[in-house]
Amino acid sequence: MLNLILFGPPGAGKGTQSEKIIARYNLIHLSTGDLLRSEIQAGTELGLQAKTLMDNGILVPDEVVIGMIDNKLKEHSNAPGFIFDGFPRTVNQAEALDELLTRYNESISVMIALVVDDNELLARLLNRGKTSGRPDDQNVELISRRIQEYNNKTKPVADYYLEQGKFTAIDGIGEIDHIFNQITQAISKAGLL
Template sequence: MRNIVLFGPPGAGKGTQSQKLIEKYGFVHLSTGDLLRAEIAAGTKLGLEAKELMDKGILVPDEVVIGMIDNKIKANPDAKGFIFDGFPRTVAQADALDKMMSENNMKINGMIALVVDEEELTKRLLLRGQTSGRADDQNEALIRQRVQEYNNKTAPVADYYEKQGKYHAVNGIGEIEEIFDQLSNIIDQF
């Protein structure tokens, strides 16, 4: 079983590459946004707790998100592996994820970061904003703020995995298939 953290700023190509990796390796996709929406829709205890907080404009605590991830892992005992998309975003989350994975006799095999410079990210997100309808992809100042927020808060997560010898960087600029081949080469080594 291989468990991968796919890492990168908004617009780096995580969604595109996740889909391709899921198709190739049979991974179960763990996106915290999707998990939150599914738990809320299902009316689970964690989902109701998350909805109550979100309705008040409060961030969902790490332990609730970790609980949802734990539920998803336990619901997929035959999974070939998991791909974490958009999580962990902080060192505290990475540490909590490691502990939860260990409790399930699993581990994170590696973190792969899609590296893309700010100008390219801005260009991609503005282009995506023309078709996605997402307001946060249509405002250049907001895009730059999101990228800066990512750089400030998530860079320590890369260091966390680097210290474990699990960090791998891939240039996220280029042809989709070339980037996918680089990702696959790294995953095949796990």
């Protein structure tokens, strides 16, 4: 089973590349944002718990998110693998994900990080903001804060997987198909397919 984490700062191209990866390898896309919305919409116990917290401006705890991921793993037990998007964001979440996957005799196969310098990220997000309608893609100060937040809090997750020998950095600047080719080579090189 191929269990891949696609990693990178906002604007690195994760959405574009994850679509291509899903199409190529037939993976199930696990986006924590999508999971939260679907569990809330389905009215599940975890969804109701998450909604209550979110309605009160409280971050959904890791245990709830891990529970939602567990539900998806059970629901798609015959899938060829999963692509994790937006999770894990902290080392604690990475450890919890490893623990969960171990219960299924699985593990993260590879973490692929799209590396893009901060100036390019800023330009991409401002450009995306022209069509996305997202206010956080239109404000230089907010974009800079999001990039800084990524660098401070999320980047240590890369070190966690590097220590396990599962981390691969890919230059996220260039033609979309060239970047995708590098990703498929990294998956092949890891002996996954």
